[in-house]
Amino acid sequence: MPFFRVIQWVVWKDLISELRSRETLSSMLFFALIVILVFSFSFAMDQDAAQQLIAGIIWVSFVFTGIIGLGKSFSAELQNDAIEYLQMSPAPKGAIYLGKMIGNLLFMLVVEIMLFPLFVLFFNLDIVEEIGLLLLIFFLATLGLSAVGTLFSALTVQIRAREVMLPVLLLPLAVPVMIAAVEATRGALEGQPLVIYSQWIELLTIFDIIFTVVSFWLFDLILDS
């Protein structure tokens, strides 16, 4: 069975479903807007502190918003027990995983691209020179989160306390990605020379490869159990 066609079909199915229901994107956006507003009011009087913490604030918003999207990713498969059909389909499970992961990555990136201008506006960020690097950092960190988050979304979907278990399991594993993302974002926003923070970007790339490969191999086991 053609591996890449299965990936395409899973992405297509998730995108069409989301375009029609707008369930995941709207809840992610709503949550993220609240977070941005809370942070912007909290630091309204102290712009210096805000500038020092902005990379962390951005990633706290992105990660928790992403968890909302990841939580919904496999719960959609519970409708009419559709997950059973995926479990017993002869399609390569790795292709199903990659399709779900790409869908999650797209949703998270869309939300991040919509939110980042608000951070620029509320926190008065100067990003013109570093926009390309920032987008690369966002992509790499979101890929890492999506890779491991998709696996844990599948792992927790059939348990009762999945809303609690997903962040409990995901966040400890996502810590290295978050640290690397915050450090690289801080470097880019402060206009530091790339050589100073490039190791964090390399680290993100390594995490992405490890998380994607390991999750790809484990997914078959998780879907079958």
Add this chain to the structure above:
Amino acid sequence: MAIQAFQLTKSFGNYLIFEDLSFEIPKGECFALFGSNGAGKTTLLRVLATLVRPTSGRFSILDHDGLTEKEPVRQAIMFLAHGSHLYDDLNAQENLRFAMAMRGQHPSSKELKLCLDQVNLGAFAEMKTRNFSAGMKRRLALAKVILAQPQVLLLDEPYNALDEGGVEVTNHIIRDMTKRAGIVVMTTHDREKATQVAHRTGLLHQGILTFSSTDNSTAHAIF
């Protein structure tokens, strides 16, 4: 033999569902399984569908081991369960396209339309399945069977939620499959409808399976 089970046992914790079930189902046969609620009929189908691992014992489908050769078994079977396996935000045609793509099949729009017409859903091809009744969802699941043409069909309570037309479509698909030397295993409480198409019936009671023939039993002898 097309389906062979040897000493299949399934338990959930301390609850023994069935024990040491051994049976064979040849090609071209429709086998109807009866039994009271909780007898283990659905669990047995889920074991054969490779969704649940038996506690002990083995089974094979079309000479492929159900525990170690899952991929060829999954290629051969189709399981219509209680859930319709549909996505509510996709329309009928899109659901069929996606389901077939997961089996490596890519039917044309014409084939999809013909198939939907066969299950009397032609007029609802563009409607989201969120708005379908339970019976319509069941018919759409039957459309998957028509398109996929599996060698082994596992049906869990196939007549539930169906009107007379839907029952006729179901039985037509079953007869068509057994004529093509396919195998149908169904669980049901509706003996009257099932015995119209089944060649053999079985009763699962307190973990023991007993068989009996029906008037259709000679029908598969020619295959």
